[in-house]
Amino acid sequence: MRRLIEKGLMFGNLVEVSSPALVERYRRALTHLTGKTTALEDFHVDVSGYSPEIGDELGDHLYLNPNGCNRQFILLTTEQKSAPLLNLKFSFSRTILKDFIEQNETKLFALTTRDAVAGELMNSVLDLSTPQRLFDISRIVVEADTTAGDVRNARKLQEKIEHFRNDDDAWWDDVLIAEMIGLAKQTGDVTRNPVDLTTFTEDVQDYWTAHFGGIYIFRGVEHPAAIVTGGGASVGDLPIKFVLGLNEPNRIAKFLDLNGLAEPIVKARGVDAAAILRQKMDFILVDVASTLGHDLTGATRRDLRMLARQLGSALPEAYHGLHALLRWAEGGGDWPRIASDHPAYFYTLRATAGPQRNLVNQLLAELTPLDVRQLFICHKELFYTLYRGWSEMKKEFVAEFLAAEYQVDKAGAREALFGPEPDMQEPDTQPEPARRGGPWTRGRDIVDVVGPWGAVRRN
Incomplete structure (x- = not known):
């Protein structure tokens, strides 16, 4: 490391x-x-x-x-x-x-x-x-104080000040006055310089936990579910309607589609979809090449393209699926039918804007572990775990790439991949205009009807 x-x-x-x-x-x-x-x-x-x-x-x-x-x-x-x-x-x-x-x-x-x-x-x-017990977690309260108890003492002093101001007999209470002076020596003038900390609470509905092998809990959506890394059977009965395993891509795709949590990269506005697809293909290629022992030292994009032509059929189906989508995105191919059980399916998605965006991108990163950039950004715990098992060649390539192309502009890279940080406005749900040769049709967008890649197959 x-x-x-x-x-x-x-x-x-x-x-x-x-x-x-x-x-x-x-x-x-x-x-x-x-x-x-x-x-x-x-x-x-x-x-x-x-x-x-x-x-x-x-x-x-x-x-x-x-x-x-x-x-x-x-x-x-x-x-x-x-x-x-x-x-x-x-x-x-x-x-x-x-x-x-x-x-x-x-x-x-x-x-x-x-x-x-x-x-x-x-x-x-x-x-x-x-x-x-995870489902008993719904609200987090932050409690804090200095080691000397300044916040606690300031609250006590404030209470005594209020009592002193509001009780006519407090002027004659020597004990109260002595206590106020003693506390003020520790806290200072809390009337002019309050040291009390704002009570902070946060409701949590949707989150990931590393416990029990990793569980994603979605309760703040229309169709709640838990997605378990080790499979639903590994955690027993949970107090939520649907329990999905990470090895059930069709059910996960259906869950994301029903709740509107993900969108195709090629449909997302304001992104260079072709560039993102090429980079994902490169990461898959690097994994295959390093496994086969190819030297990637100083490899450029041109070198990787030449290597892809050499490997040909040795490349996995996920690579070929992304390649077909790239040809369509660049206007040189037909629209590929990529169903939810296709190895490339989750590589073609990103989270939609909303409160669950970061959590969904983390889930997608775990479903697409060869996309090392998204894995590093969205799920560092898993990235470090998988990194330890990579070949030295892949470790070097990935470290060099992340240092050169992500570290220099983290915010820009995140916005290019996942879109701007969500604001308080409602997302735009208007259908995109009709476009020939793709999944768009006149009137209602077919993506809204049957999902981003056609009807999701049921198990």
Whole structure:
């Protein structure tokens, strides 16, 4: 994994902790949360304050996430909002932490100038002994305070101030006044500089979890379902109507179509569909070529095209399906019939705009693991797992590609592939104009009638 680390593709954007003051604050917070400490004098932390170096030291990389259930966090600086979240167990965790920091940024900036802020992402589940317990998770509440209890003390002081102002006899209450003075010495003037943190709650309906081999839960759609990496039988009965296995492409395609969660890349507006298809084909080609032992060092797009002609029939059906679609997209071929059981099917889709977009793109990445760019962007946990089993030739090619063509403009690459970040406007549902030689017809778009590649076959 060293080449990924050197190119900033792994452990990138972590926050360095090296000043004695910050190290000491981290130690106090770590002891406060876990009863443990660290002897390290410098280390790096992610958005939650987890440090891979401290994880190695303690022999426990879940030291801030016991049972992988209610994630604890340590904030030393608001700069952590831009850091990644490592050892991800729930897809919503990083978003909630980032939103909490941004919503309380001014207050957190003031608090972290003198102490660390420690807290927890609280839900109603304390353990995940069975998959059924996942469905008890519906709301996350963020609880946080400094290790010295500044927020708690500020709330107490504010209550006493209100009592002092509203009770006529409070002027003669020496005990109350003494308590107020004592708390004010710790918190400062909370009337002018409030240190209370905004209560932060987040409802979660749709998410992925790494528990039980990986499960996607969609509850906020018209036709709810759970998609299980290991197959429905591996988790038993779940309290949701449909349980699909990752090895059931027809049922997954039907689920995506019924809920309007995915669209063909060639139908998406404002994208260079041909360029995206070519890149996906290149990734498939690289996988085959590296398996067969071909040297890919310094390979250009022209070199890859020549290699594709050499390999010919050795290339998988997914490659040929994308090639047929590319010919159509460039105006030189007939519209290919790609059914949901075709190996190329999910490679031709991307998520539609909406609250489930990132989750659907992650699901599509897992269904199309040869598209290493989407896999890296949308499902890093799986990317790192699969990377370890690749040939050295493929590892080098992929690392060089991601460093040269993704790292330099992450936001631009994401928008080119998946579209702009969703806004508050309703998506445009007007049919596209009629177009000859493709899946469009006059009047209603046939894609809206039978799905993007024709009627989805039933199992």
